Amino acid sequence: MRLHIAYKNYSSWSLRPWIAMKVAGIEFEENLLPFAHGDELAKLGARLGVPAKVPMLEVDGRVLWESLAILEYLAERYPERGLWPADAGLRALARCAAAEMHSGFTALRTNCPMNCRASKQMTPSAAVEADLRRLAELWARFEAADKPTGDFLCGAFSNVDAMYAPVMWRVRGYGLAVSPAFARWAEAVYALPAMREWEAAAQAESWTMPEYDAVG
Template identity: 40%
Template sequence: MEDLTLVIGNRNYSSWSLRAWLALAHADVEFETVLLPLDTPQFFERIGEYSSSGRVPVLWHDGVCIWDSLAIGEYVNEQFASGGLWPEDSASRAMGRSMASEMHSSFIALRNALPMNIRASRVVRLDEATQSDINRVFTLWADARAAHADVGPFLLGQYTLLDAMFAPVVSRFKTYDIALPDDLEDYGKAVLADTAMVQWTAEALQETDIVDADEAGEPRE
């Protein structure tokens, strides 16, 4: 293995891989990417070479294995970004880490009903649980933006690990035509226009593999 290697799934579908990749991209560090196509024999044959978790993403650095997106983000922040992927202000860091942890552990209905699918333009009928998750996301974003609007366009003003954690959700809202409240439209645009996100999206659009489980809903007219 190279000194710094990130193992990911399909860029089109793997939201957790995207989060880890964005952390590395924003740390401005060179790394190798290994892609294992999801739900394929190749994935199940090779994932054990990288992690006993059986999941992506996985980061290897000089013999150290980190196998969880949030843990990878924190490791990258410490090792390569001199702490700059969180704000200097302790209150803002606390808010960011709380929100990132909630994203990490919650929103199951949203994830299941609206899987990340960058190439698609689809529509899904929202049930009560999914709409509740969406509303909660909007509340979190609005609270963060209200506290940091004078700093910059992202949730905590500057781009942080919190934006990496929510970037797949912004992508989902685009795929499934979920309208953002007026006061959050600029945030959604900033995430999608981020240079690293643009690169990931462009590469996702070149993929051709289909993961049937993530092709939710029907094509939009």
């Protein structure tokens, strides 16, 4: 199983399946493709006949090129790893939130790109403020849900936490505020050994993307 990703400092979509697989203990080979500093990703996409975007998962002679599809595949292949909660109602809530992250929060994602090396204080726009309020509403819904005890949205870490993991870096890196519930979750995500491994690699990268570094 081979996971193709991009910059650990900047690539939010790469982080999602990577952190899910690490926390779940799923072994994989990692291939990092710095797409703004070379053409390896373009060549890979052309060879595999898929869009030249990350992440991509090669497994059993097939290629998966979309983050949420990768997470669903992993949950089906490794049902014992708890990548979705066991309770049907909680699982449906988690899937709704994951899909909302996948297609929404445009202002937050556009104006606050993931940058693990960022440590700034940003005054959010009205559109970003609206996204932060929506995050607070989602976290309140999970807080009110009947779920197992634990630090994550469904108790134990699951795919919905993986989908929102880059938001932790956005809120942390730009000095944004969401809610006390979100802050507790963010601290738990940041404390994961896998996340600290990701951060160390991001800090060690020499590639820079000035258009991202200039934000804030």
